[in-house]
Amino acid sequence: MSKSSSKTYIVEHLDEELGAWSELEYLAIARETQESRGSFLLSSLPPVFKVPESLAKIPAFRAETRGVEDLYAQDKSRVCLLDPAASKDLSPEDGEIFDVFLFGGILGDDPPRDRTSELRKKGFEGRRLGSKQMTTDTAVRVTRMVIEEKIPLERIPYLDFPELNFDEHESTQMPFRYVKGADGKPIMPEGMVELIKKDADKAIDDLF
Template identity: 75%
Template sequence: MPERKTYVVEHLDAELGPWSELEYAAIAEETQRTRGTFMLSSLPHGFKVPYRLTGYPSFIAEGRSVEEIYKDEEEKERVCLLDPQADKDLSPDDKRDFDVFLFGGILGDDPPRDRTSELRKKGFQGRRLGPVQMTTDTAVRVTRMVIEEQFTLNKIPYIDYPELKFNDHESTEMPFRYVKGKDGKPIMPQGMIDLIKKDADKSINDLF
């Protein structure tokens, strides 16, 4: 059983927006620290890797879909799909059973779209991360905490729907669950608050 895990985001959109770029950079950085692998799969032909991601040896840009990459039945059994509709929650014991953790670019839509259904139909085993919608980087962070740090989901410190205050007159409530940092604030990608503040007049979905 490989100790170093692989985290795969099946990128289902034709483009990569600024929000997703910041999230993916955060995932790449954290995965690099744990000596794991972060892969974006199903990238369209001609996809140009953003500069933010080019400095991480842990990052892999892949044009094939996860179904093509893990087509052997034994390999497929070692892939865990993080699925809000799965029958079981992710647990520390899943470290023994899975080497690859698959995310469908699914976490971060508001309201959530069931984009995981395309991956669910491919036969990957599913696990839930709880009832509250997470951003993609938060979902990967929580998965890593459960699998590599052996937290149970109910022991992870969360902040749900945090309010971000920009000044005395401007604020916005984020419609997601985040991991609470040591400073008591939600852990967010570097540059994310500035992006949200800059584009406060846009909807959340416009930033992905």
């Protein structure tokens, strides 16, 4: 696999609906993938799933009702499953081995549901992104930094469980690991802080 080949990032969505949180995450993934000239797929989509127009108009994005095991039935060795239970961490060298990176459902669940286990059983080779739970867009962002920018996992600047301050009286702590931006704040999808503030009285789980 040549270093210059474009990469494909796949999230197995599985749910019939798309929550506001997931929509913002997927938009962030699609835009960043577009910038890196890669492809972003949502796979295993139920037939009734409605793709938002904002997502559908990004050229890098594709919606698929087929699962990854069908899409890559002939060539599983191309696919890397990002798996918290894998024995090896993702490394820049993996960009020479894999060109498809698979994320098993909603990574941002707190506590996490092990939807990845089904994909593990289907024989996809796994890599870890460390021990801390990440949102889906963060997991894809970190994978891209390692694979495309060749930054080792341990050298990526992280913010763990950051506190978002909405005003002097109101704040919330996020139960995830994020990439730290140049401004020192967690990199989050456009509109996410506003969504969390608006729904501050809801459990984070309800926003997916």
